[in-house]
Amino acid sequence: xxxxxxxxxxxxxxxxxxxxxxxxxxxxxxxxxxxxxxxxxxxxxxxxxxxxxxxxxxxxxxxxxxxxxxxxxxxxxxxxxxxxxxxxxxxxxxxxxxxxxxxxxxxxxxxxxxxxxxxxxxxxxxxxxxxxxxxxxxxxxxxxxxxxxxxxxxxxxxxxxxxxxxxxxxxxxxxxxxxxxxxxxxxxxxxxxxxxxxxxxxxxxxxxxxxxxxxxxxxxxxxxxxxxxxxxxxxxxxxxxxxxxxxxxxxxxxxxxxxxxxxxxxxxxxxxxxxxxxxxxxxxxxxxxxxxxxxxxxxxxxxxxxxxxxxxxxxxxxxxxxxxxxxxxxxxxxxxxxxxxxxxxxxxxxxxxxxxxxxxxxxxxxxxxxxxxxxxxxxxxxxxxxxxxxxxxxxxxxxxxxxxxxxxxxxxxxxxxxxxxxxxxxxxxxxxxxxxxxxxxxxxxxxxxxxxxxxxxxxxxxxxxxxxxxxxxxxxxxxxxxxxxxxxxxxxxxxxxxxxxxxxxxxxxxxxxxxxxxxxxxxxxxxxxxxxxxxxxxxxxxx
Numbered sequence: 001x002x003x004x005x006x007x008x009x010x011x012x013x014x015x016x017x018x019x020x021x022x023x024x025x026x027x028x029x030x031x032x033x034x035x036x037x038x039x040x041x042x043x044x045x046x047x048x049x050x051x052x053x054x055x056x057x058x059x060x061x062x063x064x065x066x067x068x069x070x071x072x073x074x075x076x077x078x079x080x081x082x083x084x085x086x087x088x089x090x091x092x093x094x095x096x097x098x099x100x101x102x103x104x105x106x107x108x109x110x111x112x113x114x115x116x117x118x119x120x121x122x123x124x125x126x127x128x129x130x131x132x133x134x135x136x137x138x139x140x141x142x143x144x145x146x147x148x149x150x151x152x153x154x155x156x157x158x159x160x161x162x163x164x165x166x167x168x169x170x171x172x173x174x175x176x177x178x179x180x181x182x183x184x185x186x187x188x189x190x191x192x193x194x195x196x197x198x199x200x201x202x203x204x205x206x207x208x209x210x211x212x213x214x215x216x217x218x219x220x221x222x223x224x225x226x227x228x229x230x231x232x233x234x235x236x237x238x239x240x241x242x243x244x245x246x247x248x249x250x251x252x253x254x255x256x257x258x259x260x261x262x263x264x265x266x267x268x269x270x271x272x273x274x275x276x277x278x279x280x281x282x283x284x285x286x287x288x289x290x291x292x293x294x295x296x297x298x299x300x301x302x303x304x305x306x307x308x309x310x311x312x313x314x315x316x317x318x319x320x321x322x323x324x325x326x327x328x329x330x331x332x333x334x335x336x337x338x339x340x341x342x343x344x345x346x347x348x349x350x351x352x353x354x355x356x357x358x359x360x361x362x363x364x365x366x367x368x369x370x371x372x373x374x375x376x377x378x379x380x381x382x383x384x385x386x387x388x389x390x391x392x393x394x395x396x397x398x399x400x401x402x403x404x405x406x407x408x409x410x411x412x413x414x415x416x417x418x419x420x421x422x423x424x425x426x427x428x429x430x431x432x433x434x435x436x437x438x439x440x441x442x443x444x445x446x447x448x449x450x451x452x453x454x455x456x457x458x459x460x461x462x463x464x465x466x467x468x469x470x471x472x473x474x475x476x477x478x479x480x481x482x483x484x485x486x487x488x489x490x491x492x493x494x495x496x497x498x499x500x501x502x503x504x505x506x507x508x509x510x511x512x513x514x515x516x517x518x519x520x521x522x523x524x525x526x527x528x529x530x531x532x533x534x535x536x537x538x539x540x541x542x543x
Contacts, residue, residue, distance in 0.1 A: 033048075033056065033059040033060055033133055034048060034056040034059070034129075034130070034133045035048060035056070035116070037116075037128075037130055038112040038114035038116050038117070039107060039108055039111045039112045039114075039117070041107075041111065042098075042103055042104075042107035042108065042111060042128055043128040043129075043130035043131065044096050044103075044107060044108045044117065044123050044128050044129070044130070045057070045116075045123065045128075045129045045130055045133060046096050046108070046114065046116030046117040046121060046123065047115070047116045047117075047118070047119075047121070050115040050116055050118060053069060053074055053119065055068070055121050055122055056129060056133060057121070057122040057123070057126075057129055057133075058122070060133075060136075061122075064122070064243055067243050067244035067245075068121075068122070068243055068244070070244060070245045071243075071244065071245045071250055072245070072250070073119065073120035073121070073124070073242075074119055074120075075119065076093075076094040076095070076118075076119045076120045077094050077095060077118035077119045078119075079094070080094040088110075091109055091110070091113075092106075092109065092110050093120075093163075093164035094118075094119070094120065095108060095109035095110075095117045095118050095119065095120070095124075096108040096109060096116075096117040096118075096119075096120070096121050096123050096124050097109050097110045097117070097124070098110055099124065099163040099164050100120075100124045100125045100159060100160070100161070100163040100164060101123065101124065101125060101126065101127035101128075101144075101159045101163075102127070102157065102158055102159035103127060103128065107128075108123070120164075123142070125144040125145075125159070125242060126142040126143065126144045127142040127144075127159070128142060129142055141218070143218055143219055143220045144159070144219055144220065144242070145158075145159045145160060145219060145220045145221065146206065146210075146219045146220075146221060146232070146235055146236075146237035146238070147160065147206075147220075147221050147232055147235060148160045148161060148162055148173060148176070148177070148182075148235045148236060149162070150177060150182065152174065152177070155173055159220075160173075161173060161235075161236040161237070165236070168339065168340050168341070169338075169340075169341045170341065170343070171340070171341070171342070171343055171345075172236070172343050172345050173236070175342070175343055175344070175345035175346045175359070175361070176236070176345045176346075178346055178361025179345065179346050179347045179348075179361065180347070181233060181234040181235075181347065182233050182234075183233055184204065184205065184228075184231045184232075184233050185204055186228060188200050188201075188204045188205075189204070189205065189226060189227070189228055189231040190228065192204075192205055192208070192226045192231075193225075193226050193227055193228075196208070196226055201226075202268075203267075203268035203271070203285070205226060205231055205232055205233075206232030206233055206234055206235050206238045207221065207222060207224075207226070207232050208226075209234065209238050209268075210237075210238060213252060213253075213267075215252070217243065219237075238252075239251060239252060239264060240252070247264075251264055252264065253267060255319050255320060255321065255322040256314055256318050256319055256320060257314070257320075258292060258312070258314045258320065260288045260289075260292070263288065263320065263321070264322075265287075265288065265320070265321035265322065265325070266287075266288030266321070268285060269285045269286075269287040269288050269321070270285065270286065270287070270288030270289050271284045271285040271286065272284035272285070272286060272484075273286040273288070273289030273290070273294065273295035273296070274289075274295065274296070274297065274472070275297050275464050275468060275469055275472035276464075277459070277462045277463060277464050278459060278460075278462055279459055280457070280459045282471075282472060282475035282476070282482045282484060282485065283295070283472065283475055283476045283482065283484055283485050283486070284484045285484065286476060286484075286485065286486055287321070287486055287488070287492060288321075290476070290477070290486045290488070290492045290493050290496060290497075291311060291312040291320065291321065291492045291493055292306060292308060292312045292493075293306035293307035293308040293309070293312060293493055293495075293496050294306050295476060295486075295496070296472070296473050296476055296477070296496065296500045297464070297468075297469030297470065297472050297473050297500070297504075298469075298500075298503060299466050299469060299470075299503060299504070299506075299507035299511075302503050302507075307493065307495050307496040307499055307531070308493075308495075309493045309494055309495045309496065310388055311323075311324070311388075311491070311492060311493060312492070312493060316388065317388065323382060323385070324349035324382035324383065324491075325344070325347045325348070325349050325382070326343075326344035326345065326347065327344045327349065327379075327381050327382030327385055328341065328342055328343050328344045329342050329344075329379060329381045330342070331356065331357045331358050332357075333356070339356065339358075340356075340357075340358050342358070342359050344382075346359055346360075346361055348361075348363055349380075349382050349383075349491070350378045350379060350380050350382075351363070351378065351379050352364070352365030352377060352378055353365070353377060353378060353379055359379060365377045365378060378396075379392070380392035380395045380396055383395030399489070399491060402489075402490045402491070402494045402497075402498075403479070403489045403490055405490075405498055405523060405527070406477060406478070406479065406489070406490040406494075406497050406498060406501065407479055408520065408523055409498065409501035409502060409505065409520075409523065409524075409527075410474050410477070410478030410479060410481065410501060411447065412447060412448060412505060412516055412520050413447050413448050413449055413470060413473075413474045413478070413501065413504055413505065413508070414445065414446075414447040414448075414449045414450070414471070414474050414478065414481065415445060415446045415447050416442075416445060416480075416481055417442070417443075417444035417445050417446065418442070418444060418445075419480070420442065421475075421481060421482055421483060422442050423441060423442060423445060423449060423450070423457075423471060424438035424439075424440065424441050424442060424454055424457055425438065425439060425440050425441075425442060426438050426439075437455070437457075437458055437460070438454045438455075438457050438458075439454065440454060441454060448470075448505065448508045448509075448512075448514050448516075449467060449470060449471060449474070449508070451512070451514055452467045452508065452512045452514075453512075456468065457471070466507045466508060466511045466512075467508070467511075467512075469504075469507075470504040470507060470508060473500045473501060473503075473504045474501070474504065476500070477490060477496070477497040477500060477501065478501070495531050498527045498531060499527070499531050502524045502527045502528060505520075505524060506524070
């Protein structure tokens with residue numbers, strides 16, 4: 001609780017008294033909820049008592065004060081002093097200042113270097129609290145923003161996390177802005193503009209994600225209508241809780257929990273992981289299920305026990321998805337001087353590197369055509385940080401060997417000749433009667449799936465045929481067969497990817513009397529010898 005400094009007996013109207021009384025020992029006393037602001041021009045209150053980190057805002061918002069005190073923001077000034085980098089530029093990000101709240105500079109500590117402004121307090125994001133503390137109303141609440149501008153020139157000046165979490169040594173926002181999290185899907189946003197309650201919003205629009213997670217804290221953009229212009233991507237405050245540290249990094253959900261309902265990444269990246277009897281739709285954001293070995297279609301007679309590889313084993317890869325996708329590293333120059341601190345917020349597990357070794361958001365760095373990833377052109381540090389691979393080169397070699405097997409097996413099932421991700425035609429031209437049932441396979445496509453009767457792909461009979469299940473599998477883990485598949489080239493779970501594809505080939509052979517070449521059969525036998533679940537446990541046949 002706050003110290004006795006500033007306490008005095010006052011008489012307030014009842015509502016005001018309820019808002020500002022506090023206790024010392026076992027006595028109830030009345031007190032002023034704030035001291036005169038050192039920076040009276042900009043009206044920042046700062047600490048009520050700096051010695052015990054009691055914020056003026058926290059005199060009323062007690063629960064926020066308690067949560068905030070557990071965060072890194074509450075020790076920002078001490079961390080700065082310990083680093084030995086105390087400069088005017090650094091001070092403003094480690095104190096209440098003009099940063100983060102769009103207040104005209106200089107303000108707070110930048111204007112008056114008072115201890116009341118040390119640390120990143122409530123007003124660092126919410127802005128000056130004097131008017132609200134003096135006469136609390138709904139109208140003068142200093143709400144924070146959770147949006148982040150896409151224009152880098154606006155980061156420092158805007159009321160955003162980017163005001164501080166930017167620059168070569170803290171490029172969180174720079175890297176995030178180049179990631180898929182910084183974008184929105186136009187067709188989804190257009191649907192949400194018509195019906196804001198659509199469930200797809202809970203992964204594709206920042207405000208809808210927060211609502212789906214029962215985050216009730218108010219903010220500037222909370223009530224804005226959803227349009228293509230106002231749509232909010234997955235900004236910093238969607239994944240990170242500015243007010244509390246319930247998990248490492250102030251994340252709203254854990255990253256080390258293998259329960260998809262409790263894992264931050266899998267809250268969205270674990271959607272359609274199995275085929276549906278009534279829908280021709282393929283997988284959708286299935287990465288969690290693939291990592292944990294629960295995704296895909298198993299034909300009758302196969303062991304359906306989850307196929308968990310090292311990457312999905314939380315006791316080995318303790319950060320699960322983030323272990324590879326958020327892998328920070330340091331870039332140094334020829335003299336060994338640090339030039340860049342990558343935060344991993346590109347969310348690319350193997351980012352391309354520029355000539356200086358800095359990671360790029362552009363994921364198309366040169367490599368031999370369809371052959372693999374060039375050693376040195378990408379960073380594979382996530383593979384070595386967990387101790388799973390002895391070196392980045394070893395990780396690259398393992399990646400390419402696995403990718404080659406999966407490519408061969410997937411090509412045996414379906415070669416999408418024109419890359420349109422369509423196996424069969426259901427257009428009106430092919431089906432003048434409008435039944436919606438496939439009449440022919442896409443011209444030029446080859447593979448076992450094109451050798452089964454096209455009538456096996458009938459999603460109106462509410463039965464998942466082996467052909468339909470196998471199509472789901474090859475869309476799930478086959479390279480570039482489906483835009484919403486796993487798309488990790490087998491990395492998320494090599495054992496599962498290989499097992500599903502070999503089981504799929506075995507099922508088509510048994511069910512439809514198809515054959516494969518001796519070379520492909522040799523690969524199947526090799527996979528089944530290493531991963532017993534890939535073999536049928538019972539006779540395979542029927543549906």
